[in-house]
Amino acid sequence: MNSCVLFFTLVLAYCAFAIPKSSHEINLIADVIQSSDKLTSVVAHVCWKPSKQIQMMYLLGNKNRPMTVRFVNKDWASIVEPHHRERLLIVVDVNCPTTRQFFEKANATKKFSFPYRWIVIGKAVNESIAVTSDFNDLPLLPDSDVVIAQKNDSDSFILSMIYKVHVSKKWRVEQFGIWTSVNGLKKFEAVKSSISTRRRNFRRHSIKTAMVILDNRTISNPYDLSDILTDTVTKSSFRQTDPIYGYLNASRELIYSPTWGYYRNGSYGGMIAEMTIGDADLAGTVLIATQDRMEVVDYLSCPSPISIKFVFREPPLSYQNNLFLLPFKTTVWYCIGAFVLVLAFILYINALWENKKLESSEQNSKDPTALKPHVGEIAILVISAISQQGSFTELKGTLGRIVMFILFLAFLLLYSSYSASIVALLQSSSNQIRTLSDLLNSKLELGVEDTPYNRYFFPIATEPVRKAIYQTKIAPKGTKPNFMSLEDGVKKLQKEPFAFNMNKGIGYRLVERYFHEHEKCGLQEIAYLYATKTYITCRKNSPFKEIFKIGLFRIQEHGLSDRENRLIYARKPACQARGGSFGSVNMVDFHPVLLMYLYGIILAFFLLFVEILAHRKLHPRSTVGHVITL
Numbered sequence: 001m002n003s004c005v006l007f008f009t010l011v012l013a014y015c016a017f018a019i020p021k022s023s024h025e026i027n028l029i030a031d032v033i034q035s036s037d038k039l040t041s042v043v044a045h046v047c048w049k050p051s052k053q054i055q056m057m058y059l060l061g062n063k064n065r066p067m068t069v070r071f072v073n074k075d076w077a078s079i080v081e082p083h084h085r086e087r088l089l090i091v092v093d094v095n096c097p098t099t100r101q102f103f104e105k106a107n108a109t110k111k112f113s114f115p116y117r118w119i120v121i122g123k124a125v126n127e128s129i130a131v132t133s134d135f136n137d138l139p140l141l142p143d144s145d146v147v148i149a150q151k152n153d154s155d156s157f158i159l160s161m162i163y164k165v166h167v168s169k170k171w172r173v174e175q176f177g178i179w180t181s182v183n184g185l186k187k188f189e190a191v192k193s194s195i196s197t198r199r200r201n202f203r204r205h206s207i208k209t210a211m212v213i214l215d216n217r218t219i220s221n222p223y224d225l226s227d228i229l230t231d232t233v234t235k236s237s238f239r240q241t242d243p244i245y246g247y248l249n250a251s252r253e254l255i256y257s258p259t260w261g262y263y264r265n266g267s268y269g270g271m272i273a274e275m276t277i278g279d280a281d282l283a284g285t286v287l288i289a290t291q292d293r294m295e296v297v298d299y300l301s302c303p304s305p306i307s308i309k310f311v312f313r314e315p316p317l318s319y320q321n322n323l324f325l326l327p328f329k330t331t332v333w334y335c336i337g338a339f340v341l342v343l344a345f346i347l348y349i350n351a352l353w354e355n356k357k358l359e360s361s362e363q364n365s366k367d368p369t370a371l372k373p374h375v376g377e378i379a380i381l382v383i384s385a386i387s388q389q390g391s392f393t394e395l396k397g398t399l400g401r402i403v404m405f406i407l408f409l410a411f412l413l414l415y416s417s418y419s420a421s422i423v424a425l426l427q428s429s430s431n432q433i434r435t436l437s438d439l440l441n442s443k444l445e446l447g448v449e450d451t452p453y454n455r456y457f458f459p460i461a462t463e464p465v466r467k468a469i470y471q472t473k474i475a476p477k478g479t480k481p482n483f484m485s486l487e488d489g490v491k492k493l494q495k496e497p498f499a500f501n502m503n504k505g506i507g508y509r510l511v512e513r514y515f516h517e518h519e520k521c522g523l524q525e526i527a528y529l530y531a532t533k534t535y536i537t538c539r540k541n542s543p544f545k546e547i548f549k550i551g552l553f554r555i556q557e558h559g560l561s562d563r564e565n566r567l568i569y570a571r572k573p574a575c576q577a578r579g580g581s582f583g584s585v586n587m588v589d590f591h592p593v594l595l596m597y598l599y600g601i602i603l604a605f606f607l608l609f610v611e612i613l614a615h616r617k618l619h620p621r622s623t624v625g626h627v628i629t630l
Contacts, residue, residue, distance in 0.1 A: 027184075030060060031184050032159070033063075033119075041068045043070050045072055045096065045102045046091065046096060047095070047097070057069045073098065089119065090117070093120075094134050095121070099134060103134065123151075141167070143195070143543040145161075146163070147159055147176055148160050152178075156180040159175075159179060174190070175191070200550070202248045202249055206250070208255055208280045208281050209281070210254075210282070211254055212234055212257055222238040232569075233306065236304055236565070238284055241552070247551045247555075260272065287536075289533055295540075297537040299537050300549045301556065302533055303552065304534055305505070308503055309504055309527045310439060310446070310501045310525065311504065312499035312500065315429065315442070316426075316589065320430040324592050343406075348375075352373040385408050385411045386411050388412065433524065443497065444498060446474050446482065450485055457529055505570060511523070511570075511573055515573070536548075
């Protein structure tokens with residue numbers, strides 16, 4: 001036991017004396033890392049002696065936040081990056097002969113962009129300025145995080161950060177701080193804020209912005225709202241992104257496109273193509289978020305509450321139900337049926353009793369108005385009472401008259417309740433259309449606003465219900481697809497049982513213009529597209545991404561986006577005069593009655609034909625003689 005303790009004591013003593021005092025460069029690196037207050041994994045490309053490398057590993061591994069340190073040669077492929085890229089810090093000594101090749105390898109894999117961090121041990125201050133020829137042709141753009149440490153004297157370093165707004169522009173230098181062996185790192189206040197906030201001054205550098213223009217008149221004045229229904233989405237987006245150029249002190253160069261851009265034949269077109277294979281840095285028109293687009297553009301903010309849905313007025317109740325079955329609940333119908341059977345049975349018993357009691361009376365036997373105990377006559381009497389019609393047969397006794405009085409009174413009350421309910425139901429609307437399946441199975445006609453995104457998204461639907469809606473309701477085979485202008489669709493929505501897929505914010509402005517107050521009630525909405533949220537986007541992995549994002553969020557926080565939305569887009573109209581007018585009864589409302597009438601006529605002729613056949617079969621001779629006499 002004592003020997004083990006002695007052994008570990010000797011090992012610790014050896015380590016304490018064997019590892020020399022850390023060099024200034026190593027202490028500098030440790031202080032810069034500590035100032036960032038982030039979890040860090042260090043990759044170093046230095047040409048130091050092994051003892052100095054061991055010092056670096058020993059010092060960084062024994063901090064409050066231990067760091068892993070790996071040394072690599074000029075081949076970047078040998079580096080295994082951490083799972084979280086933002087933890088990676090790259091340390092480089094420009095005095096090494098292979099540094100230039102290392103920079104080229106790093107640049108090929110875009111390691112100078114966000115979120116990678118760099119500490120570069122540069123040349124001495126008296127030899128060169130911060131930006132040496134080693135950084136020529138490197139894309140250190142506004143999202144880069146490169147700290148250059150230049151030796152000022154034997155005990156101090158001057159730290160700077162360099163970047164360009166564009167590869168063709170001049171270098172910009174930020175003073176990061178001063179490091180001394182006595183006081184350590186003194187970080188300047190100017191660099192304590194985030195990089196995206198510090199580097200927002202573009203000094204009138206031009207930002208190329210792609211816009212979707214559906215009407216060439218918009219190009220001359222995208223601010224104009226006199227014709228608010230033309231290129232509304234583009235005008236709204238243009239006005240909402242306009243303050244960002246002042247925020248960035250940048251100029252704007254517009255690139256126009258006739259469509260948003262959709263994936264066809266392995267590539268994108270339109271505005272997305274301008275950001276993927278063109279020169280555009282920012283999209284000036286909002287874009288619907290889809291999974292395939294996330295691979296080619298970055299989504300920044302959602303400034304406009306654009307919502308694209310099927311809008312329809314609640315159809316009359318008769319479009320979904322048979323009105324003549326709705327006045328009573330199912331249990332009430334069952335009770336009425338039972339009541340009819342009971343009354344028919346009582347009538348039969350009463351008629352049988354009167355017939356036996358007065359069968360000896362010659363007057364009663366010859367009286368055609370006396371109700372006979374036959375099922376046919378009882379049925380005719382009950383049907384007459386139900387339909388509020390009279391009957392030439394009746395019960396003659398006091399008890400029978402009381403039964404008949406109760407019969408007709410009961411059905412009079414039921415008839416009054418039924419008729420009143422029918423009148424109310426004829427003016428009622430149906431609220432049963434809640435889903436796309438309900439919309440598909442309804443009697444409503446469907447139409448779609450004629451826009452590029454609707455022309456693209458509707459035909460490619462694969463979900464069964466959505467696919468059926470397009471194939472059976474919007475574009476049946478052999479017919480022209482039911483795409484129409486916004487104004488025509490809203491007018492049709494006002495006059496007919498019709499569901500119109502439109503941009504609600506624009507469509508409701510026309511609803512306010514054309515609809516009467518009572519017609520604004522009962523407007524319902526059902527979404528067809530899976531996702532209709534729209535975003536301002538930028539080029540994938542753009543060096544300006546975080547700067548754009550902060551600027552756009554500041555615009556929203558200051559209420560500028562909300563102001564434009566209130567100015568351009570309309571909300572769903574409030575219902576203030578429900579029941580203000582009454583609509584005429586149409587064929588759909590009472591077609592069940594017509595069907596019943598038609599079926600009754602057919603049944604009557606069928607029974608007449610059966611009676612004729614039965615009569616001829618039962619009385620063949622009399623029929624022949626009758627014909628001969630004629």
